[in-house]
Amino acid sequence: MFFSIALYIALAIFVGGLIYKIGTWFSLKIATQAQTISPSQRLLAAVKGIVLTILSAKILTLIKVFFLDIILQRKVFQESRFRWLIHILIYGGFMFLVLMHALDPIITVGIFPDYAPTLNPFLFLRDLFGVLVIVGVILAVYRRYILKAPRLTTTTMDTYALIILAVIIVSGIILEGTKITSYTRYQEMVNDYAGLEEGEDDYQALTAFWVKEFSMISPDITAPFDSSLIEEGREIHEMSCAGCHSKPQWGFGGFLVAKATKGISLPIDRAHIPSVLWYIHFLACFIGLAYLPFSKFLHIITSPLSLLANSVMSKRTSYPVNIATRQALEFDACMHCGQCTGRCSVGIMSEALQNVNILPSEKIPSLKKVSSGKEMAEGEFRTILEGAYVCTNCHRCTDVCPAGINLEDLWFNMREEMFQRNYPLFFALSPLSFYRGLMRETMPDSDYERPLDQAREAIIASYDLMKSQDRAITLNPADQDLRSGLLLSDQANTFQMCFGCQTCTNVCPVVANYENPKEVLGMLPHEIMYAAGLGIKDLAFGSRMLWDCTTCYQCQEQCPQGVRVTEVLYELKNLAIANATTAKG
Amino acid sequence: MKFALFLGCNIPARLKQYESSTRAVLGNLGVELVDIKEFNCCGYPMRNIDFKTSILAAARNLALAEKQGLNMIVLCMCGYGMLKKADHAMKEEPSLREVINTTLKKEGLQFRGDLEIRHLLSVLYNEVSVEAIRQRVTRPFKDLKIATHYGCHALRPSEIVQFDDPVNPTLFDKLVEATGAQSIYWQSRLDCCGAPLFGINDNLSMDLAEKKLLDAKRSGAHYLCDACTYCHLQFDTVQEMISTKRGENHLLPAILYPQLLGLSMGIDERILGLEMNHIDISGIKGFLSE
Numbered sequence: 001m002f003f004s005i006a007l008y009i010a011l012a013i014f015v016g017g018l019i020y021k022i023g024t025w026f027s028l029k030i031a032t033q034a035q036t037i038s039p040s041q042r043l044l045a046a047v048k049g050i051v052l053t054i055l056s057a058k059i060l061t062l063i064k065v066f067f068l069d070i071i072l073q074r075k076v077f078q079e080s081r082f083r084w085l086i087h088i089l090i091y092g093g094f095m096f097l098v099l100m101h102a103l104d105p106i107i108t109v110g111i112f113p114d115y116a117p118t119l120n121p122f123l124f125l126r127d128l129f130g131v132l133v134i135v136g137v138i139l140a141v142y143r144r145y146i147l148k149a150p151r152l153t154t155t156t157m158d159t160y161a162l163i164i165l166a167v168i169i170v171s172g173i174i175l176e177g178t179k180i181t182s183y184t185r186y187q188e189m190v191n192d193y194a195g196l197e198e199g200e201d202d203y204q205a206l207t208a209f210w211v212k213e214f215s216m217i218s219p220d221i222t223a224p225f226d227s228s229l230i231e232e233g234r235e236i237h238e239m240s241c242a243g244c245h246s247k248p249q250w251g252f253g254g255f256l257v258a259k260a261t262k263g264i265s266l267p268i269d270r271a272h273i274p275s276v277l278w279y280i281h282f283l284a285c286f287i288g289l290a291y292l293p294f295s296k297f298l299h300i301i302t303s304p305l306s307l308l309a310n311s312v313m314s315k316r317t318s319y320p321v322n323i324a325t326r327q328a329l330e331f332d333a334c335m336h337c338g339q340c341t342g343r344c345s346v347g348i349m350s351e352a353l354q355n356v357n358i359l360p361s362e363k364i365p366s367l368k369k370v371s372s373g374k375e376m377a378e379g380e381f382r383t384i385l386e387g388a389y390v391c392t393n394c395h396r397c398t399d400v401c402p403a404g405i406n407l408e409d410l411w412f413n414m415r416e417e418m419f420q421r422n423y424p425l426f427f428a429l430s431p432l433s434f435y436r437g438l439m440r441e442t443m444p445d446s447d448y449e450r451p452l453d454q455a456r457e458a459i460i461a462s463y464d465l466m467k468s469q470d471r472a473i474t475l476n477p478a479d480q481d482l483r484s485g486l487l488l489s490d491q492a493n494t495f496q497m498c499f500g501c502q503t504c505t506n507v508c509p510v511v512a513n514y515e516n517p518k519e520v521l522g523m524l525p526h527e528i529m530y531a532a533g534l535g536i537k538d539l540a541f542g543s544r545m546l547w548d549c550t551t552c553y554q555c556q557e558q559c560p561q562g563v564r565v566t567e568v569l570y571e572l573k574n575l576a577i578a579n580a581t582t583a584k585g
Numbered sequence: 586m587k588f589a590l591f592l593g594c595n596i597p598a599r600l601k602q603y604e605s606s607t608r609a610v611l612g613n614l615g616v617e618l619v620d621i622k623e624f625n626c627c628g629y630p631m632r633n634i635d636f637k638t639s640i641l642a643a644a645r646n647l648a649l650a651e652k653q654g655l656n657m658i659v660l661c662m663c664g665y666g667m668l669k670k671a672d673h674a675m676k677e678e679p680s681l682r683e684v685i686n687t688t689l690k691k692e693g694l695q696f697r698g699d700l701e702i703r704h705l706l707s708v709l710y711n712e713v714s715v716e717a718i719r720q721r722v723t724r725p726f727k728d729l730k731i732a733t734h735y736g737c738h739a740l741r742p743s744e745i746v747q748f749d750d751p752v753n754p755t756l757f758d759k760l761v762e763a764t765g766a767q768s769i770y771w772q773s774r775l776d777c778c779g780a781p782l783f784g785i786n787d788n789l790s791m792d793l794a795e796k797k798l799l800d801a802k803r804s805g806a807h808y809l810c811d812a813c814t815y816c817h818l819q820f821d822t823v824q825e826m827i828s829t830k831r832g833e834n835h836l837l838p839a840i841l842y843p844q845l846l847g848l849s850m851g852i853d854e855r856i857l858g859l860e861m862n863h864i865d866i867s868g869i870k871g872f873l874s875e
Contacts, residue, residue, distance in 0.1 A: 150692040172819035317656040345594050348645050351688050352638040392626050394594030429634035431663075433784030434815070438599075438822055440787070452785060506738050509777055548786055550793065551632075552777035557751050566742070573633045 003282065008287035017293030018301075021332060028328035028371045030413055042325050049322045064569055065311040065404075070304045071361045075402040079339055086143065087402075089136030090165065093129040097169075101126050102285065103238075120246040127253040130169050137166050150358055151347050152338040157296050164291075167284045175277040177257025180248045181217040181265035182274050186210060188268070194240040202236055209233025215248050215258050217265045299403065306333035307404035315409065327413060330405040331368040336361055340397035340407060346390050357387020367414045382584065385418050389427045393435040412436075416443065419451040424458035424584075429547050456547055459580045460522075463542030482498040482535045482575075487544045488530035495568045497561045498529040504555035504565045510548050521545040525555050525565055532568060541576040549573075586712055588658035588703070589650040590618040591668070593627050595814045596660060599822075602858025603660055603814065606843035607705060609856045613721055614713050618658070621649050627664035628671060629738075637684070643671030644685045647702070648694040656663055658708050661814035663781070665704045666738030666746055672702055673745045694746040704739050706812050706842065707748060712758045718763045723851045725765025729808070729872035731845070732801030732837070733757050733768045734820070736813040737777050751775075760842065761810055764849035765874070771804035773797050780815035783823055791827050794819055798835040812842040825863045838864040846872060 026039040026046070037045075053059070073091075077084040100122065102109050108115045108122065115122060138161055144154045178480060179185050186207070190196050196203040208225045210216040210233070229341045248255050261268060270275075292298060309326045340360035341347055351359040357366050366384045370376065388411055397407040415436075419425070428436075428451050440448045504525040511517045511524055518524060522543035523531065531539035555565035596603050611618060628639035647668065650657045659665040675682045676698050686695055703711075709718060719812050735749075735757055742752035754775070758768040779793030798820070801809055811817050820839035828834040840862070847857040848870065859866055 074744060259682040343622075346631075346642065348625055348642050348688075349631060349638050351691075352641045353635065390631070392594035393598060394626070394631055395598040427634055429785055431781055431784065431815075432634075434630070434780070434818075435784070437784030437787055438818070439791075441826070509793060510789065513789060513796075548782065548789055550737075550790075551775045552737040552781075554737075554777075554872045557741045557743060564742070570632055571636065574636055577634055 002279075006282065006286050010290040013290035014292055017290070019210060021293050021298065024372075025325055025328040025332075028324075028331070028368075029322045029373070030327045030371050030410075030417060037321050042321055045319055045321050046325050049319060053312050061311050062308055065307055066304075069307045069311075069402075069404065073402060074203055075400060075404070076337075076339070079343075079400050079402075082139075083143070083337070083339070084352065086136050086139045089132045089297060090140065093132035093136065094165070094242060096129045097133070099128065100129075106193070114214055116244040118251075120250050123246050123248075124250040124252075127173070127251045130173055131253050133165065133169050134173075135321075137169075147506060149338070149342055151341055151344075151350065153341075153356065153359070155336060158336055161296050164288050168281065168288060171277055171284060173253040174257050175253055175274060175281050176254025177261060178265070178268055178277060180215050180251075180254055180258040180275045181261065182269045183216065183218055183266070184269055185214050185274065186218075189241070193244075196236075202232070205229050205232035206236045206240075206359060207233070209237050213237075213247065214245070215255070217262065217269075217441075219266055267456040278411050296335045302329060302333035303335060303403035307329050310404040310406055323409070324413075325441050326408075327410050328371070330403075330410060331364060331371075333403040333405055334361070334364045335403065336364075337402060339400050341402050343396045345392050345394040345396055353386075353390065355387045355390070357384050358390045358529070359387075360411075363388055363411070367410070369545055370418060371414065378584075381418075381421070381423060382425075382581075385423060385425055386427055388415050388418065389425060389432060392432065412439065416447070419447070422450075422454065423425055423449055424454040426455050426459060426580055428452055428455045429459075429573075429577075456544065458584075459547075459576055460542045462580050462583050463538035482532060482537050482540070494562060494564045495529045495532045498533055498563050499561055500530065501560060502526045503558050503560060504529070504563075507554045507558050509552060509554065510545070510550055521548055525549075525569070528572070529563060529565060529568065532572065541579065544568075546573050546576065586615065586708075587617040587619060587655060588622050588708065589624075589653065589655040591624055591627070591646060591650075591657050591664065593659075593664045593814060595818065600814055600817060601843050602844065602861040603817065606675050606841060606847050606852075606857040607660060608851065609852045610843040610847050611708075613850055613852065614709075614714065614717065616658075616708065619653065619655055621653065623649050624689050627659075627661070627667045629663045629667040632667070637681070638744060639667065640671045640681065641676055641688060643668050644675055644687060644696045645694060647675075647698075647700060648696045649691050649698055651700045652694065658705060659735060660705050660812070662704065662736040662739040663813065663815050665681050665702065665748075667856055668702045668762075670745045672698065682763065703810075704748060706739070706760060709760055712800045715759050715763045718760070718846070722764055722846075722849045723868050724875075725849055725875045726764060726845075726869075726872045727874045729766040729869070730769050730803065730806050731766045732771050732806035732809045733761050733774060733838075734778065734797070734801075734809055734811045734816060735775050736811065736816045737775075738777065739813070757810075757812070757842075761845070764846055766810075766845070766849075766872070768810075769801075769804055769806055771801050771806065773800045778811075778816045778819045780819035780823070782821060790819075791823065791831065794823060795831075795833060795835065798837045802835055802837045806837060807872070808845075809837050809839045809865065810837055810842055810845055816839055817843060821863045838862070838866045838867060838868075840866050 023039070026042040073084055073087055076087055095516060101117070104115065104117065117123065117126065127408065144152070144158065187198070190203065194206065196206065204221065207218050207221045208229045211218050211221055212223065212230060213226055236485065246256065288297070306329060309329070313323065315323065338361045341362070344360055347359055350356055356362040369390065370381070370384060391411055393408060395408050398405070401407055447451050505511050508525055514520045523539060525545065528540055528543060528545060549566070549569045551566055551570070553566045556567065559565055592604055610616065623757055626642050627646065628642035630737065631639040657668065659668060675696055677684065682696065689695055735754055739748045740751050740754060749756040761768040773796060776797055777793055779790035780791070780795060782790035798809070809820055811820055817839055824835070824839065844857045844859060847852065854870070
């Protein structure tokens with residue numbers, strides 16, 4: 001009764017959760033192209049895409065990916081043998097237990113009509129795979145909590161996953177151990193299958209045999225045994241029990257528990273501990289099942305889907321709407337293994353910028369939140385956007401993702417999507433934008449230019465002087481720190497040596513590019529050196545010249561006074577961004 | 586001769602021919618390369634944003650190479666400039682060095698400052714020598730005029746990068762001439778390609794590139810030769826965009842130096858990745874002597 005009600009509840013939650021999750025794949029807005037298309041149209045497009053793919057030659061790719069990447073986990077193997085071992089132990093062991101043990105009435109009995117869980121090879125295999133999972137979990141705990149690879153973070157979800165796995169397997173093994181020694185279970189069995197009652201001679205003989213050979217613990221019948229009694233017991237056993245029972249030693253995990261608890265097994269049995277353990281074991285399984293769609297275990301379903309989809313889809317040939325759908329699915333395909341973060345080319349920067357959203361594995365949940373359209377504080381949004389932008393598009397995360405997620409595309413699309421919210425991103429004013437430039441033909445010119453203009457304008461806007469028309473300069477706003485070079489490094493505070501010869505401006509290729517450079521650039525290099533020397537922050541920070549400096553170092557190389565002009569410009573840019581960022585909150 | 590090969594982010598992702606041609610050419614010249622998988626971003630793209638962050642990234646690379654007791658060979662000039670800058674700053678500013686090393690220590694790394702950072706071209710010129718290269722050239726180019734593009738970040742600031750004479754450099758020209766090609770004089774040869782501004786101010790960036798292309802073309806060059814990731818992306822991918830966006834077709838295809846050298850060494854053009862350049866450079870084979 002408990003069993004079936006709990007099972008149906010768990011199943012209902014599982015199925016409901018799954019439907020809900022699948023629903024989000026068709027409704028999350030990721031790429032801008034997908035925004036005008038309804039979820040049902042997206043579903044239809046996906047079905048059409050899938051059917052067409054299966055009917056085409058691409059089916060061969062799918063089969064290959066299924067075996068190499070899904071079953072054999074090729075990408076994890078290439079990246080780290082250790083992680084591959086952990087994963088294959090847990091996933092191989094667990095899948096086997098699910099198919100052979102949890103689904104035995106359906107699958108195992110279907111294949112082997114004589115199946116009994118207490119019979120070899122099933123008895124042995126169950127323990128073998130259970131122990132493999134436990135070893136895998138122990139190694140995983142070691143990796144996450146003791147080895148601690150740099151920048152590998154562990155979330156509550158990762159901990160939950162390991163705990164639920166451990167509870168299911170450990171409770172199962174202990175349950176098995178307490179059942180082996182359980183006199184109550186024995187009595188029931190003897191009643192059911194031998195029709196014997198306590199006190200009968202045959203009962204005594206069978207019990208003696210089971211105590212001796214099957215490690216059962218009886219309250220009154222204990223060693224030493226008369227050998228003829230044992231022989232008598234053996235005969236009854238052969239007749240009534242042997243068809244379903246192999247020696248408990250084969251279930252070595254449970255058997256060890258039985259041996260270890262030998263001294264206390266009678267009180268354990270009387271206190272109904274086996275039943276308690278049974279509840280724990282099944283409840284844990286049901287909780288695992290019900291919570292699966294909302295936990296990282298969903299990757300059991302989504303990672304294979306992502307691997308398959310990515311193997312046959314490409315930006316060029318696939319229908320853009322299907323790409324948006326795939327990217328929504330990819331959010332759920334990430335199991336937070338951290339392989340991407342381990343290889344991230346800018347991962348180290350998260351330590352200096354104090355922004356975990358730089359790390360690919362941490363970006364996923366944040367971007368998922370953004371795309372769900374939930375309300376978000378401006379500060380949080382900015383951190384996510386900045387984190388997402390600190391990326392050199394080196395493609396390494398995508399290359400190593402064991403779920404085959406096209407992370408780079410995801411980052412790119414999500415960044416563009418976030419730009420639509422018109423939040424000025426100062427980081428865009430750096431060579432981090434180079435790749436975006438190469439990709440500009442994939443978007444309308446207006447969308448392309450807007451974030452850049454916004455960032456420049458927002459910085460200039462935070463400095464008053466540049467805005468005023470007459471540009472009459474008072475010395476009031478002089479910043480003593482800037483003036484004395486306190487804010488700058490040794491190299492950069494050389495601007496104090498400037499004597500105004502204008503060589504820097506004369507050799508600047510950017511200045512030379514314009515007929516009326518002052519109008520375009522706001523201030524020329526020598527003027528910026530001046531302004532910095534006078535401590536006029538607003539002028540120094542507010543000019544467009546800063547962001548149009550191509551860092552060719554001509555000015556610095558040719559300065560007769562040894563002013564490190566380019567370094568000064570670099571540092572003024574740093575300061576301007578830092579100031580504008582704090583001003584934004 | 587053994588170096589840790591620093592590729593940076595762009596080469597493996599979108600300029601694979603630079604890597605394959607470099608490996609082929611250096612292999613031919615007996616330079617051994619070691620790959621360090623843990624290398625990360627050189628730090629250059631972050632310099633506009635935060636100096637310390639860019640130094641941290643650069644220093645981690647230096648520490649990784651040092652850990653293996655190797656000197657570094659860098660293919661990209663911006664990356665080279667950044668790593669040299671970090672090396673310099675870490676040596677000059679003890680407080681910076683301490684902060685950076687504290688972070689690096691978390692993963693068992695440390696910058697000590699006892700490695701050398703070399704650009705591909707300076708390894709070829711100083712370690713291998715023009716003479717040794719010439720000996721390996723089996724099919725020298727004939728009548729080929731090359732506009733040799735130096736690239737800013739290897740050349741300047743000269744006190745830090747120490748690559749060649751910043752005013753009148755000759756190193757790259759001599760390397761180009763070792764292939765039998767003629768390295769022509771053109772006025773803007775030491776100017777910026779515009780790549781640092783691409784993505785930030787594309788118009789300005791394209792203006793700078795266009796000016797150089799025009800000048801090189803007018804000075805009689807058949808091809809432009811570069812040895813930097815960003816310069817090459819600028820003169821190849823972006824040049825192609827210039828012709829579609831602005832309708833200006835200067836048609837001065839860019840070739841990477843190891844591609845040029847590789848051809849004259851008789852290395853298979855597929856290994857050199859000639860067809861991977863955006864703008865067709867196959868015509869250059871016509872200048873090879875039989």
